Amino acid sequence: MPGMEHGEPLDRVARIQAEWRRERPDLDIAPQGVIGRLHRLADRLGEELRLVYDRYGLGEGEFDVLCALRRAGEPYERAPGELAAHTMVTTGAMTKRIDRLERAGLVTRRRSADDQRGRIVALTGPGRELIDRAFTDHMRNERRLLDLLTPAEAESLETLLTAWLSRVERPRVPDGG
């Protein structure tokens, strides 16, 4: 079993696997070693990342919306539907995120000139300033977490994650695909 050398204490996932082996010896529970740890790690990293969002009074969702607006470039505007697509939530959820950000004075909402149905969400000055500081801090935080790996480990991991992700997102890729 990888990563279990020199009698290191079993981690949570390994302990769960041991229990399943005892209770369900008929099953192959090896996949948990990868998938369980991936989820656990994502949770732990998420906790660490949230510490920075909190520091700026932002929830994860609000942080994501501000990032999407900032990434859009001058003049930092996007339609709610675009923001929803970029941040992978429903438009209903986006409405609420924008409500909160608007209330906090970080974005404005106005009608689109071309299409009166559409809205345009724009970063305000304070919004721009806040997300620039927060994102700088966020990247420092991600760097700190990534530096728990050696550069070689990080590169290996990125390659593996990129490959798996592309295969999960496009499951039907046969040899000629």
Next chain:
Amino acid sequence: MPGMEHGEPLDRVARIQAEWRRERPDLDIAPQGVIGRLHRLADRLGEELRLVYDRYGLGEGEFDVLCALRRAGEPYERAPGELAAHTMVTTGAMTKRIDRLERAGLVTRRRSADDQRGRIVALTGPGRELIDRAFTDHMRNERRLLDLLTPAEAESLETLLTAWLSRVERPRVPDGG
């Protein structure tokens, strides 16, 4: 950049990174290549796993609780506090999960004999039967997802995730630490 060879289309994370490089050339956004993809992959895998839970009428939380009870071994009993600790939620959330499972006839709740404050949650026959079928199916599903990687890739990934997880986990000892 790992995983980007022969002109493959950029994935979502790579596109986000490209935007940040344009807007914030002062920042090192490399960590997103790993952390962003790890989260995206965890989300995508989670969606796939939820398909199985749904098939058995279970939410992710309920599935986790039934698993924790099943792993306990005969007679498949645990206190709510233990279940909360095992599944990493608050006791308040656990109360509600147990409420739902009890309503569905999958677990029972009784007072502990030793300590009248404590309760004992136990799998019912139907609960045991359901989780045995659901977990078998779940493992088949995880195997299908893991098999998008070669055995060598899977082993490499498990090693890297285990190492990173162990380094990021902070000791959870409540006092004295």
Next chain:
DNA sequence: TTATATTGTCTTCCATGGAAGCTAATATGC
């Protein structure tokens, strides 16, 4: 023993997001 602290569970209130439907504006077909 009696007063106080702690523990285990539950309750209340709130935050967030999804699903589905509503409304107004725009596009399309006749």
Next chain:
DNA sequence: GCATATTAGCTTCCATGGAAGACAATATAA
């Protein structure tokens, strides 16, 4: 042009979980 369909955003209702406190039972200290 008018009727209908589609679209964009929003609203409503519900599901889930956290935080903090209530409550009863138990442990501890004086």
